[in-house]
Amino acid sequence: MSKILIIEDELSIAELEKDYLEINGYEVEISGDGNEGLNRILNEEFDLLILDLMLPGIDGFEICKKIREEKNIPILMVSAKKDEIDKIRGLGLGADDYMTKPFSPNELVARVRAHLNRYERLLGAATTENDIIEIRGIKIDKTARRVYVDNEEKIFTTKEFDLLTFLAEHPNHVYSKDELFREIWNMDSVGDIATVTVHIKKIREKIEVNTQKPQYIETIWGVGYRFKV
Numbered sequence: 001m002s003k004i005l006i007i008e009d010e011l012s013i014a015e016l017e018k019d020y021l022e023i024n025g026y027e028v029e030i031s032g033d034g035n036e037g038l039n040r041i042l043n044e045e046f047d048l049l050i051l052d053l054m055l056p057g058i059d060g061f062e063i064c065k066k067i068r069e070e071k072n073i074p075i076l077m078v079s080a081k082k083d084e085i086d087k088i089r090g091l092g093l094g095a096d097d098y099m100t101k102p103f104s105p106n107e108l109v110a111r112v113r114a115h116l117n118r119y120e121r122l123l124g125a126a127t128t129e130n131d132i133i134e135i136r137g138i139k140i141d142k143t144a145r146r147v148y149v150d151n152e153e154k155i156f157t158t159k160e161f162d163l164l165t166f167l168a169e170h171p172n173h174v175y176s177k178d179e180l181f182r183e184i185w186n187m188d189s190v191g192d193i194a195t196v197t198v199h200i201k202k203i204r205e206k207i208e209v210n211t212q213k214p215q216y217i218e219t220i221w222g223v224g225y226r227f228k229v
Contacts, residue, residue, distance in 0.1 A: 002047040002116050003027045007037030007063065008078070009055050013101070017050060020105040021112065034058035041067055048116055050108075051095070053079035053086065061093060068094035074115035078103070133168050135229055138207055138216065140165055147206070154206040159184060163196075164203050167217060167227035176224040200225060 004021060008014035009032045018028040029046075031037035034057035041049055041063075049067070053060035064075055077090045080101040087098045096115050099108065130143035139148040145161055147154050156164065163184050167175070175183075177193040185195065204211045218228050 001025065001027050003045065004029070004048045004050060004112065005037065005041055005044075005046045006030045006050045007034065007041075007055065007060070008032065008050070008052040010052075016105060017108060020109050024109050024113070026112070032056075034060070034063060038063045038066060041073075042070060046073065047119075048074040048076065048112060050076050050078060050112070053077060053081060053090070061089060064090065064093045064095050074112075074119050076108075076111060076115060078108075133165070135168055135171070135227075136216070138168070140168055149207050156203075156206065160199055160203050160206075163199050164207070164217075167225065171227045171229040174220050174223050174226040180224065 004026050006014050006017055006028060008017070008030065011030075011032060014030045014032070018030060021028045029040075031040055034055035036057070037051075037055070038058060040046075051060045051063060055063075060077060060079070064077070067073070067075065074097075075095045076097045076099065077095040078099045078101060079086060079090075082100050087100075090098050097111055099111065130141050133140040133142065137150045139151075140161075141147070142165060145156075147156050147161065147164065163180065166180070166183055177196040180196045181193055200217060201211075204214055204217055207216055208214045216227060218226050220226060
């Protein structure tokens with residue numbers, strides 16, 4: 001359940017907003033003082049702020065500015081001031097929306113829902129982690145298709161990357177050259193298995209300290225290759 005803080009010194013307005021939001025499934029708390037509200041929003045966990053401009057203690061513009069220095073949550077400004085310059089200033093300080101009193105409580109709920117959904121999508125995108133394989137100093141970033149050996153990036157061709165990734169995803173499994181060719185090149189390996197040998201050699205040159213004594217991709221004579229862990 002999303003948690004909302006209303007900073008509003010007109011209690012009747014704040015209670016009306018609270019009632020409509022709670023009916024729609026939100027947890028809502030009210031602060032009637034600017035300094036108190038700022039302290040709460042900075043030190044407690046809220047998902048959205050409904051912020052009045054004219055407040056005792058500290059005004060909404062200053063509150064918005066201080067919040068944006070520390071937090072990234074939706075801020076919906078509300079005010080009886082209809083001047084365009086106030087709206088421009090509020091949005092310029094980092095508010096996500098600006099509503100002029102009086103307004104429909106249903107419109108408030110709709111805007112709150114829209115901003116919470118938007119932030120959830122943005123947060124989801126920002127926190128999506130890359131698909132990464134890490135084995136004994138080798139880091140394979142599958143999402144970015146980049147390879148690092150002891151934190152130094154190595155440049156791989158498309159097929160070199162695909163072959164290394166496939167072996168690393170199936171450690172200690174021995175694959176024949178025929179199997180690897182079919183898996184990576186997706187075609188019959190007849191007459192082409194030398195391609196696998198050449199690519200293994202190039203991969204080893206990039207990841208092994210000593211290609212004569214490989215620590216990662218091991219040759220199983222008469223069978224094929226395996227990635228050791």
